[in-house]
Amino acid sequence: xxxxxxxxxxxxxxxxxxxxxxxxxxxxxxxxxxxxxxxxxxxxxxxxxxxxxxxxxxxxxxxxxxxxxxxxxxxxxxxxxxxxxxxxxxxxxxxxxxxxxxxxxxxxxxxxxxxxxxxxxxxxxxxxxxxxxxxxxxxxxxxxxxxxxxxxxxxxxxxxxxxxxxxxxxxxxxxxxxxxxxxxxxxxxxxxxxxxxxxxxxxxxxxxxxxxxxxxxxxxxxxxxxxxxxxxxxxxxxxxxxxxxxxxxxxxxxxxxxxxxxxxxxxxxxxxxxxxxxxxxxxxxxxxxxxxxxxxxxxxxxxxxxxxxxxxxxxxxxxxxxxxxxxxxxxxxxxxxxxxxxxxxxxxxxxxxxxxxxxxxxxxxxxxxxxxxxxxxxxxxxxxxxxxxxxxxxxxxxxxxxxxxxxxx
Amino acid sequence: xxxxxxxxxxxxxxxxxxxxxxxxxxxxxxxxxxxxxxxxxxxxxxxxxxxxxxxxxxxxxxxxxxxxxxxxxxxxxxxxxxxxxxxxxxxxxxxxxxxxxxxxxxxxxxxxxxxxxxxxxxxxxxxxxxxxxxxxxxxxxxxxxxxxxxxxxxxxxxxxxxxxxxxxxxxxxxxxxxxxxxxxxxxxxxxxxxxxxxxxxxxxxxxxxxxxxxxxxxxxxxxxxxxxxxxxxxxxxxxxxxxxxxxxxxxxxxxxxxxxxxxxxx
Numbered sequence: 001x002x003x004x005x006x007x008x009x010x011x012x013x014x015x016x017x018x019x020x021x022x023x024x025x026x027x028x029x030x031x032x033x034x035x036x037x038x039x040x041x042x043x044x045x046x047x048x049x050x051x052x053x054x055x056x057x058x059x060x061x062x063x064x065x066x067x068x069x070x071x072x073x074x075x076x077x078x079x080x081x082x083x084x085x086x087x088x089x090x091x092x093x094x095x096x097x098x099x100x101x102x103x104x105x106x107x108x109x110x111x112x113x114x115x116x117x118x119x120x121x122x123x124x125x126x127x128x129x130x131x132x133x134x135x136x137x138x139x140x141x142x143x144x145x146x147x148x149x150x151x152x153x154x155x156x157x158x159x160x161x162x163x164x165x166x167x168x169x170x171x172x173x174x175x176x177x178x179x180x181x182x183x184x185x186x187x188x189x190x191x192x193x194x195x196x197x198x199x200x201x202x203x204x205x206x207x208x209x210x211x212x213x214x215x216x217x218x219x220x221x222x223x224x225x226x227x228x229x230x231x232x233x234x235x236x237x238x239x240x241x242x243x244x245x246x247x248x249x250x251x252x253x254x255x256x257x258x259x260x261x262x263x264x265x266x267x268x269x270x271x272x273x274x275x276x277x278x279x280x281x282x283x284x285x286x287x288x289x290x291x292x293x294x295x296x297x298x299x300x301x302x303x304x305x306x307x308x309x310x311x312x313x314x315x316x317x318x319x320x321x322x323x324x325x326x327x328x329x330x331x332x333x334x335x336x337x338x339x340x341x342x343x344x345x346x347x348x349x350x351x352x353x354x355x356x357x358x359x360x361x362x363x364x365x366x367x368x369x370x371x372x373x374x375x376x377x378x379x380x381x382x383x384x385x386x387x388x389x390x391x392x393x394x395x396x397x398x399x400x401x402x403x404x405x406x407x408x409x
Numbered sequence: 410x411x412x413x414x415x416x417x418x419x420x421x422x423x424x425x426x427x428x429x430x431x432x433x434x435x436x437x438x439x440x441x442x443x444x445x446x447x448x449x450x451x452x453x454x455x456x457x458x459x460x461x462x463x464x465x466x467x468x469x470x471x472x473x474x475x476x477x478x479x480x481x482x483x484x485x486x487x488x489x490x491x492x493x494x495x496x497x498x499x500x501x502x503x504x505x506x507x508x509x510x511x512x513x514x515x516x517x518x519x520x521x522x523x524x525x526x527x528x529x530x531x532x533x534x535x536x537x538x539x540x541x542x543x544x545x546x547x548x549x550x551x552x553x554x555x556x557x558x559x560x561x562x563x564x565x566x567x568x569x570x571x572x573x574x575x576x577x578x579x580x581x582x583x584x585x586x587x588x589x590x591x592x593x594x595x596x597x598x599x600x601x602x603x604x605x606x607x608x609x610x611x612x613x614x615x616x617x618x619x620x621x622x623x624x625x626x627x628x629x630x631x632x633x634x635x636x637x638x639x640x641x642x643x644x645x646x647x648x649x650x651x652x653x654x655x656x657x658x659x660x661x662x663x664x665x666x667x668x669x670x671x672x673x674x675x
Contacts (some may be wrong), residue, residue: 004535016519323503324533326500402476
């Protein structure tokens, strides 16, 4: 029996029950569409985030003391002293060294409107070296000044502008009045990609506001100590700089101060991109796994409808056998029908899924990135799901006793 | 149909049945449907099988048609021994050596008359165009040239049975099996169906007919009377006896389970 005729008979059987077939196809469609939506969204997220890392901070080496050596995302322990910063500045190929400390802030007030905040970032003007200011400019060390990002500036009843005064309430109820000197977009490289920079951020000069100090093991004097340091390298030798920094680490105060179970980590943006990629991939896989459940439900639908179909068409199976159909041809016919249902669901599910991915990306305000390889996978999955779901019903059909079947009404 | 005479012109017997036994297990009982039947159907012969319900008529037909396998004995159709064949080989015999005509027509409901006639050729790998040409030819032979694109539900009972007869002939079979072909049509239509089958036989096809109507059986060359799974007698039909029109005196009212179920399902 040729493939064309098998397909024709299968298509005809599907068309004979339009609503039933449509609902069965819908089951697969939803499953495939869900998978494609999440895969597309995952691909878009990954492309956006990784793209930002590589574009905005390709030459950064991030230093933290991290608990599991994994580095990225951990708050880290304050271990890098002023003496260490000097050490890093002396390394060949280093352009800037930017420390970042965390200042506990209980509230920020602007013109009588108070907003609860948990932290501000204490850093140096170098942090803004590659940042575009929306208004004003960087603060200077030693002054009672503050830089806000746009989200932070709009937290208050009236938007904070350059020249305004904001009041920080620090731990212990002490307050500091600071002059707003600049407004920026994003996070000023605090995190290496700006997607997460849409949170409100408050930047203050380390001097005079940051007061986390430790006795430097190398100098014996009390010095400010920071949990995170960004070494901005000459873009041509980022990897080399990372290696030099790593070689220098054992001799630093940080190495002496790092607590048990913590590790000093130097990572480039590329490392971070890899990590982010892995996290996004893992997340995408997890969500896609959930979507696969929808696909399994769809497969159960196909199996169910095919079993009904085999029972309904017992007599037809008898006729087929009486006119010379072999068992495997009967099986092939029903399997073809199941595969057609799966294929139809997949073929319709992919565009619906792309639409879903586009909607999700639009909602998350990231550009759409398609993953065409996955569309082919989705169609193959549709075929495989149809075949698997149709296997048992088709086997049942092949086993029908023609004598009984021809009497069947 | 005269052009088909040479296609079936093989020497000897079309069907040879020897000591054929078929037992069924029904629950704890063993039902002996056939108790050792021997019978030959010469090429081009026309044989009717009569007998009361449960006499084994249908079992014999199913065994000769390769739908069933015997418990003992042998069945040879066109020289091929069926009892030892595997499933796909038996399917091939059903498609190539045998043509079935059923009481309930058994046409594929979603296929047109021509597609139904052509259907057996699908499983023999004949191309669509060639199949359909052959089907239209055969439909013309049974006076249905104007019904080729009709679905079975758009045809009358007699027309459906003629489509079924055309389908039985499409594969140039060694043997045409007809199981109560007039059982579901009125007398007049039944006569028409039997005329078509008569023409099929006249064209040289070997015909084996199962019926419980005496006047239908009398169209055959001979009548095999079955009772309790054995041949009671074989009656040669003379031309003089063909018009007697009486019903079969052997047919009792009592029917066994399988027969009642079959009827109930029709």
